[in-house]
Amino acid sequence: MQTKSPPRLAAEALAFFLDFDGTLVPFDKPDETVPLVDDGLRSLLTELRNRADGALAMVSGRSIEVIDSLFEPLRLAAAGEHGAEWRFTPHATREQLVPPPGLVTAHAACEQFANLTLGVRFERKALSMVLHFHRHPELREAAAKAAESGCLPGSGVRVMHARGMVEVKPVEASKGAAINRFMQAFPFAGRKPVFIGDDITDEDGFLAVNALDGISIKVGPGNSHARYRLPDEDAVRDWLEQLLD
Ligand SMILES: [Mg+2]
Structure with a gap:
């Protein structure tokens, strides 16, 4: 099991892809409770996005509509429903796959x-x-x-x-496909991708980021393709914060 902590890096050269539940907020039975997005998280993501010239996106199983309502008034670039829908910049038009029969x-x-x-x-x-x-x-x-x-x-x-x-x-929707799509678009293209996630559904994303020689980070225990590991969502926030130093 990979236990290495991710290295210190300069946020300026990175593109951030972040899972939500279990990564930025505690995993707490998503069907029963609404996670709280605190102002600290809003300002952390806003600062990171500014440092990375806009290259920060949520990559979640939740819909973009729900992500927007949780982060309100902050709007972010996002891939929702495991990459079945996406929005390259906070105010771009939402796009989606053709619904399969x-x-x-x-x-x-x-x-x-x-x-x-x-x-x-x-x-x-x-x-x-x-x-x-x-x-x-x-x-x-x-x-x-x-x-x-x-x-x-x-x-x-x-x-x-x-x-x-x-x-x-x-079949075409995966977090890996979502990250690859973003990495071909402005303002993500040409940067080193970072993807942080905690669940089985994040493994596709880790593989995509590894193939791009990026930084893949698994949150919590369990086998993973990720190259680095952080113990919990508090450690994720701490690691992201030190990128701003
Ligand atoms: Mg998660």
């Missing part, structure tokens, strides 16, 4: 499973959906099976595991 069948299968299963909550997003079972980890296998049954071969959707949930999303 398989979302309809997956929706029916996931919703039916949630309706019949105590302890599971169904959440529909624009291009993805979630079966939440944070208090019932024993339901993971059944939830994954139900979601898989709705993902027909060739229909453009697939199942993805995350902490306390199973998601169905477009």
Whole structure:
């Protein structure tokens, strides 16, 4: 297991890609509580973004709409729904993948499973959906099976595991694809990418950043492709803050 702390770097040459839940705020059962974005976090991200000439984006499983409401009045560049939607700059138009046809069948299968299963909550997003079972980890296998049954071969959707949930999303959507898309666009292109995340769904992002010779940072325990590790969200903030020194 990689335990090396990330090095000190100059923020000016970096492009920041940041997961939200479990990375910048404590992971706290996202279906049950709304995380609090404090002013300290808003000003830290604003300063980092200024140092990096705008090259800072949230890369989350949450929708951009929800990210905006959590950070209000701060608006950030963002990839939402694991990269199924994106916005290159804070006030740019939101763009998204073409919705794959398989979302309809997956929706029916996931919703039916949630309706019949105590302890599971169904959440529909624009291009993805979630079966939440944070208090019932024993339901993971059944939830994954139900979601898989709705993902027909060739229909453009697939199942993805995350902490306390199973998601169905477009095959083309991943945090790695999102980071690669940003790295070809202004103001991210030409910089060294940094990606920090805590979950299984962040592994695609770590691989993409490693391929670009960037800085991949896993938050918390567990196997990871990330090259560096920080113990928790407080350590993430401390590391980001020292980049501003
Ligand atoms: Mg996370």
